[in-house]
Every structure is written in C-alpha cells, then in structure tokens.
Amino acid sequence: MTSPLVWGLLLCLSWAIPPWRHLVESSMSLTMLVQLPSLLLAGSLMAEGLLDSRAPEWWRRIDTYGLTSWTLVSVVAALWMLPITLDLALLHSAWEVAKIIGWVVAGVASRLAWSRTSLGVKTFFLGNLAWMTTVVGLLYIESEQRLCVSFLLEDQLWAGRGLVCYGGAMVLLVMEQALRASDIEPCRSGEAQAPISHRADRRPSTEG
Amino acid sequence: MIKLPVLPVALMLGWLALTSGLTRGWESWTYEDWRRGEAVHAGWVAQSIGVNDALGRDQSWPGRDWRCADQLCRIHIVDFFYTGCDGVCQVLGAEFQLMQQALIQHRTASMHSASLALAASRVGLLSVSMDVRHDDAAALRRYAARHKAQLGYWSLVTPRSMPEEAALRRSLGVVAVPDGLGGYVHNASLHVVDEHGQVLGIFDHAQWRDALDLALRLARQAP
Numbered sequence: 061m062t063s064p065l066v067w068g069l070l071l072c073l074s075w076a077i078p079p080w081r082h083l084v085e086s087s088m089s090l091t092m093l094v095q096l097p098s099l100l101l102a103g104s105l106m107a108e109g110l111l112d113s114r115a116p117e118w119w120r121r122i123d124t125y126g127l128t129s130w131t132l133v134s135v136v137a138a139l140w141m142l143p144i145t146l147d148l149a150l151l152h153s154a155w156e157v158a159k160i161i162g163w164v165v166a167g168v169a170s171r172l173a174w175s176r177t178s179l180g181v182k183t184f185f186l187g188n189l190a191w192m193t194t195v196v197g198l199l200y201i202e203s204e205q206r207l208c209v210s211f212l213l214e215d216q217l218w219a220g221r222g223l224v225c226y227g228g229a230m231v232l233l234v235m236e237q238a239l240r241a242s243d244i245e246p247c248r249s250g251e252a253q254a255p256i257s258h259r260a261d262r263r264p265s266t267e268g
Numbered sequence: 269m270i271k272l273p274v275l276p277v278a279l280m281l282g283w284l285a286l287t288s289g290l291t292r293g294w295e296s297w298t299y300e301d302w303r304r305g306e307a308v309h310a311g312w313v314a315q316s317i318g319v320n321d322a323l324g325r326d327q328s329w330p331g332r333d334w335r336c337a338d339q340l341c342r343i344h345i346v347d348f349f350y351t352g353c354d355g356v357c358q359v360l361g362a363e364f365q366l367m368q369q370a371l372i373q374h375r376t377a378s379m380h381s382a383s384l385a386l387a388a389s390r391v392g393l394l395s396v397s398m399d400v401r402h403d404d405a406a407a408l409r410r411y412a413a414r415h416k417a418q419l420g421y422w423s424l425v426t427p428r429s430m431p432e433e434a435a436l437r438r439s440l441g442v443v444a445v446p447d448g449l450g451g452y453v454h455n456a457s458l459h460v461v462d463e464h465g466q467v468l469g470i471f472d473h474a475q476w477r478d479a480l481d482l483a484l485r486l487a488r489q490a491p
Contacts, residue, residue, distance in 0.1 A: 122275050131276035135283040144290060147299035209299050209443040209455055
C-alpha cells in the first residue's frame with residue numbers, strides 16, 4: 061500500500077506541473093475549492109507519513125492544547141481568503157510560493173494537533189473557520205463587482221457558493237466531533253435516559 | 269497562574285501586521301485598490317515599448333518626443349482597450365470623448381487663463397490596444413471615427429508585439445482575463461502618466477473628471 065507520505069508528496073508536486081496548475085489557477089473557484097484544500101490535505105498526509113501523526117516533543121512543548129497549530133491554520137486560511145492575496149499569488153511568484161508553503165505547513169500542523177486537541181479547542185477554531193468561510197463566501201456571492209482582477213465575475217459567484225458549502229461542512233464536522241466525544245449513549249427504545257445529575261453520581265469518587 | 273500562549277498571540281499579531289501593511293491599513297482589500305495606491309506611492313514606471321498608431325506610424329511610448337498637437341506632451345491619460353470590445357471599452361471611449369471635448373474647450377476658450385490653455389495643450393489622451401493580433405491601423409481608425417477622436421488630442425496605438433504589450437501591462441499591473449467569448453475582461457481604469465512613464469494617479473473610469481483635473485494640474489506645474 062502506498063504510504064500517506066508518497067500521496068502527500070505527489071499531491072504537493074502535482075502543483076509543479078504548469079498546465080495543471082495554470083488550468084486550476086485560471087479559475088477562482090478551482091483555486092479556492094480545489095487547490096488550497098488539496099495543499100492542506102497534502103501537508104496532512106505528509107505529517108501522517110513522516111511522523112505517524114505524532115508531534116515531535118519540541119513541537120508539543122510550544123503547541124500546548126494545539127493552540128499554536130490551530131492558530132496557524134486560522135491565520136493561513138484568513139490570509140488566503142482575501143481577494144488581494146489571490147491576485148498577488150498569480151502576479152508575483154514569491155506570493156505563489158508563500159501560498160503553497162503556507163497551506164502545506166497548515167496541513168502538517170492540523171494533522172499533528174488533531175488527536176491532541178480537546179473538543180472545546182476544536183469547536184472554537186473549526187467554528188470560527190466555518191463562520192469565516194461562510195461570511196467570505198456570502199461576500200463573494202453578494203458582490204456585484206469582480207473582487208479579483210484575475211478572475212471572472214461568474215467564477216467568483218461559484219467560489220462564493222463553494223465556500224458557503226465548505227462552511228456548512230465544517231459545522232457538520234464540529235457536530236460529528238462533538239457526538240464522537242460525547243459520553244451520552246443513544247437512547248434505546250423503551251429506556252429512559254438517565255438524568256445528568258444521576259450520571260454524575262456514577263462517576264468514581266476522587267475524594268479520599 | 270494562567271500561562272500566556274505566546275506563539276498563538278505572536279501568530280495573530282504577525283497576521284495583523286502583514287494584512288495591515290498589505291491592505292494599507294485595512295483599506296485596500298482588492299488588488300485593484302492596492303494597485304492604485306501602490307503605483308503612486310512606490311513610483312511605478314510604465315515600460316517603454318514600441319507602438320503603431322492609427323496612421324501606421326512607428327513610435328515608442330512613453331517618450332519625451334510624443335507630441336500633443338503643437339506642444340510636447342507632458343502628461344498622458346492612458347487606458348487599455350481593444351476595438352472588438354462591446355462592453356466597458358465603449359464606455360471608456362465615450363469618456364475619452366468627453367475628456368477630449370474638455371481639453372478642446374480649455375485650449376480654445378481659456379483666453380482668460382493662458383496657463384490653463386497651456387496646460388491643456390500639454391495633456392494627451394492615449395488608448396492602448398491589448399489585441400495586438402486584430403487591432404491594426406485600420407481597426408484603430410474605425411474606433412477613432414466611432415468616438416470622434418481628434419489627432420493631437422487623443423492617440424490610439426497598438427503595441428508592436430504581444431510581449432511588448434504584456435510588458436507594458438505588467439509594469440502597470442493591468443490584468444486581462446480571456447472571457448471565454450474571444451474577448452477579455454480587464455481593469456477599466458485611467459492612468460495619469462508623465463513623459464518619463466511614471467504613474468502619478470490611477471482612477472476608476474467613472475472618475476474621468478478627477479483624472480483630467482490631476483493631469484491639468486500636473487501639466488500646469490511642469491516647467
């Protein structure tokens with residue numbers, strides 16, 4: 061079976077193929093909905109393959125509760141949702157390189173933090189990313205003018221619709237994570253769920 | 269005691285500093301807004317290229333020997349267009365026609381203000397075609413006739429080659445995107461440029477009065 065590292069590297073290197081990159085980067089929707097998430101995924105796969113998804117000790121020390129990793133993912137996402145950066149990446153190669161490195165590093169950080177992050181921290185950051193993505197998507201949809209000089213208005217509309225869908229998907233991911241972490245058992249038919257206070261009573265006592 | 273998460277805070281501050289610098293204090297969120305400020309602030313200079321005008325003459329622009337009727341042009345108001353464009357290029361053409369009328373009035377009717385008449389005679393309008401393959405001298409003449417362009421006030425040119433056209437646009441940050449229908453979508457803005465090619469202002473095409481006012485003011489101040 062091909063390792064995640066190889067898949068991650070292949071995914072990352074695929075953006076070095078000029079015709080493929082130019083095809084995707086000629087469209088705002090493909091850039092935002094395909095290229096950027098694929099770079100995030102590439103970073104995530106590389107972290108899984110290289111480090112078995114376990115953060116090295118030095119990173120654990122500076123990434124308490126996964127806060128550093130999630131902040132990094134948030135600032136990278138926030139930066140590349142600005143219309144100006146999307147244009148600059150197409151017009152200046154330094155910005156293009158920064159975009160690729162930024163998203164891959166964000167992918168690595170998110171993978172290393174995923175299993176170490178508490179539900180509360182995950183909910184906070186994923187929730188923030190969800191509303192930010194949705195709001196940016198709605199702005200793209202509502203704008204009657206092209207926000208990027210490198211893309212067409214119709215394409216901007218599709219990018220906006222896609223971002224709103226991605227925002228919704230992130231909300232679903234938060235809910236899935238919350239359900240997974242929840243200690244509430246689904247109610248069986250004919251069996252009433254125990255009140256929370258009773259369940260609390262069943263916890264082992266920590267008093268001596 | 270609560271430990272301050274130093275790195276996350278540093279990352280957020282870094283993001284704020286980067287976006288503040290990039291967007292000029294969170295005011296220019298789009299490239300076009302940024303370009304209009306940055307071009308003037310950083311002193312962008314238009315790449316000098318060879319062009320052919322509507323009479324088939326071979327010249328270079330920007331250049332100090334470019335003539336506006338009886339004077340050397342000191343300031344140009346420049347737009348980018350192509351003759352096959354039925355959208356914003358026609359609007360730009362109509363606005364250039366209005367600027368041309370204003371220049372003619374200033375030159376001929378400003379007897380009470382000789383300095384304004386002189387300034388008006390130093391300002392030229394220049395439309396640069398982005399369609400090197402199709403916009404030959406005959407196509408430029410047809411466009412000029414449709415918009416009543418008068419030689420000496422308004423020049424229409426096509427760059428000599430596609431690389432030169434791309435180099436000029438790149439130097440001014442003008443982007444043309446194929447619209448899928450054989451045409452282009454592009455920044456519809458007016459560039460106020462001096463004889464050395466330095467950009468002194470970029471305006472939305474609807475702000476042509478502001479562009480003209482700036483050009484006249486700069487032409488007046490020119491030695």
